Amino acid sequence: xxxxxxxxxxxxxxEGLTGTLSDGIPGAKTIAVAVGVLIVGLTSLxxxxxxxxxxxxxKANTExxxxxxxxxxxxxxxxxxxxxxxxxxxxxxxxxxxxNDIGPPGVFMDNMxxxxxxxxxxxxxxxxxxxxxxxxxxxxxxEDRDLAIAxxxxxxxSRSWILPSSEKEYQRGIDKLGNYMRRLPDKQDxxxxxxxxxxxxxxxxxxxxxxxxxxxRLSASVGKPRINTDLAGDAEASxxxxxxxxxxxxxxxxxxxDVFYEARGSSWALIHLMKAIEVDFADVLEKKNATxxxxxxxxxxxxxxxxxxxxxxxxxxxxxxxxNHSLVMANYISRANAGxxxxxxxxxxx
Numbered sequence: 001x002x003x004x005x006x007x008x009x010x011x012x013x014x015e016g017l018t019g020t021l022s023d024g025i026p027g028a029k030t031i032a033v034a035v036g037v038l039i040v041g042l043t044s045l046x047x048x049x050x051x052x053x054x055x056x057x058x059k060a061n062t063e064x065x066x067x068x069x070x071x072x073x074x075x076x077x078x079x080x081x082x083x084x085x086x087x088x089x090x091x092x093x094x095x096x097x098x099x100n101d102i103g104p105p106g107v108f109m110d111n112m113x114x115x116x117x118x119x120x121x122x123x124x125x126x127x128x129x130x131x132x133x134x135x136x137x138x139x140x141x142x143e144d145r146d147l148a149i150a151x152x153x154x155x156x157x158s159r160s161w162i163l164p165s166s167e168k169e170y171q172r173g174i175d176k177l178g179n180y181m182r183r184l185p186d187k188q189d190x191x192x193x194x195x196x197x198x199x200x201x202x203x204x205x206x207x208x209x210x211x212x213x214x215x216x217r218l219s220a221s222v223g224k225p226r227i228n229t230d231l232a233g234d235a236e237a238s239x240x241x242x243x244x245x246x247x248x249x250x251x252x253x254x255x256x257x258d259v260f261y262e263a264r265g266s267s268w269a270l271i272h273l274m275k276a277i278e279v280d281f282a283d284v285l286e287k288k289n290a291t292x293x294x295x296x297x298x299x300x301x302x303x304x305x306x307x308x309x310x311x312x313x314x315x316x317x318x319x320x321x322x323x324n325h326s327l328v329m330a331n332y333i334s335r336a337n338a339g340x341x342x343x344x345x346x347x348x349x350x
Contacts, residue, residue: 011104044240046105049095050112055268055305058275061085071185075280076134078180082276086269087123087154087174090116091167100161106323114258118265120158121210126273127173129203134193135180144191150176153158184317195281195287197347207270211337214263216249218330221259221315223250236262256326257313263329267304267336274298293339298338304329 062081066073093098094307099113106113131147149223153173160166182190227245278285278294286290308325316322 008058020279023279026283038327042105046109049105051099052264052268053089053093055271056085057274058082059279065181069182071125071182073076074185075195077181077314078279079179079195079276081132082272083123083126084174084177084181086119087170087177091121091170097167097170098157100166102161110258111261115265116262117158118262119269120154122266122269122273123179124154125206125210126203127154127177129206131299133202135197137192137194139194144180146176146180146191150180159309164178175255184299192278195284197284200281201283201344201347204340204347208337208340208344210266211333211340214259214266215330215333215337216262217251218326220249220251220332221256221324221326222318242256260313260326260329263333264304267301271298273302273306274301284347288346290343290347292342293346297336297339300332300339
């Protein structure tokens, strides 16, 4: 009898515990709904963060910055203000700077981080050109103190998220760039910008190299062998390691969209920088009758910013049924690069 009572009591306690646990733990349906809502929310946020910044008016941006600083626009102000705005956009656009994110949804995104890299490369090249060429009158002249700090800040690791973060280092470079810009019209503590043909030519040489590389990587989406021309044009040339006569060049399929958006970001930055150059180097370009050449380069670069209607970057063969977005981008990049080569030759002529 006593044993039966103990069994009944144990059974009663067990049923009570089971009921309590069942009430306290959400069901599988509730968990599934929560996970679904979380996935939809992160996906929507990722899509929003993937929206590329709009292009801005270079002249209006320059006038706004000059008015905010209570200054007049002098030679070099437009280029510096444009570079300042481009670099600041990397940090202030929707989602901020995403390339170094370690949490969702940024850690799962690749198109926008690649776009940011393309912009960052152009920021680095122009900051270097400002420091070593455009702000100096001769090779023996002293470099500007603010640009000497700004230029290496933009070359900081693009994926560092802490101690220090990429954003913190880039912001310091932006601040020093702003100091240089404000000193351009200042007669008490002046900074200099020399709009000379040789300075512009050196920067265009860097741009030419960047676009040539992007064009090659975009074209490699279809993966066809090419003849090795690394040593062409110099009978005495040599290289550290031997290479095959035919070289197979192919971009990995997982990197095709990354290269596409890197080229798109690089072109976005170049459009603004070219328009700024058109203002600050107006006299040089007019003297060389090269203004129309620069305008054509800008037109080719603007074509790279057309809306991509496909949800994916397609990689069809050259004359296949499906489109190949990389080859279309490579066409515009190559045409812009050819225009830069011609422009550089015009500037080099006496």
